[in-house]
Amino acid sequence: MTASQLLNLAVVTVTASLGDTLLARGMKSLGPVSIHHLGELLHAILTPWVGAGIVVLIGFFASYLTALSWADLTYVLPATSIGYVIMALLGHFWLHEYVSTWRWLGIVFITAGVGFVARGPSYTETASPAEEVEEVPQA
Numbered sequence: 001m002t003a004s005q006l007l008n009l010a011v012v013t014v015t016a017s018l019g020d021t022l023l024a025r026g027m028k029s030l031g032p033v034s035i036h037h038l039g040e041l042l043h044a045i046l047t048p049w050v051g052a053g054i055v056v057l058i059g060f061f062a063s064y065l066t067a068l069s070w071a072d073l074t075y076v077l078p079a080t081s082i083g084y085v086i087m088a089l090l091g092h093f094w095l096h097e098y099v100s101t102w103r104w105l106g107i108v109f110i111t112a113g114v115g116f117v118a119r120g121p122s123y124t125e126t127a128s129p130a131e132e133v134e135e136v137p138q139a
Helices: 003-030 038-045 048-070 073-079 083-093 101-118
Strands: none
Touching: 003 038, 003 048, 003 073, 003 083, 038 048, 048 073, 073 101, 083 101
8 A cells, every 4th residue: 555545544434533523523513403404504614613614524525535536345345433432522522512431332333333443354355457457359
């Protein structure tokens, strides 16, 4: 795996966690919003914290698409699941949310599961586009 691919996975992980945390921060300041009131939803989208979360999540989506262009989904999702740990830490230390012992234990199990998946064979190795050039029959 190249350095740019590792960086891409890191960007996917960090932007997903940070974007969701920004959305949570913004929505907690607004209170309950109903999907049946479009005005409330529009107001929520236009608040600074939610807007920042949306922008960061757009960055997540772009980097996620990039990762899926060179790796299998079954590789990308486990490789970026450390985001659950980052999100729990952000929720606990930045948003001051209570994270129960059971949730921390669940995060430990997720992390251990990722370790098992990461040690398995990788099927994401593909030929470069230059190697995939198809031979054209000559007339």
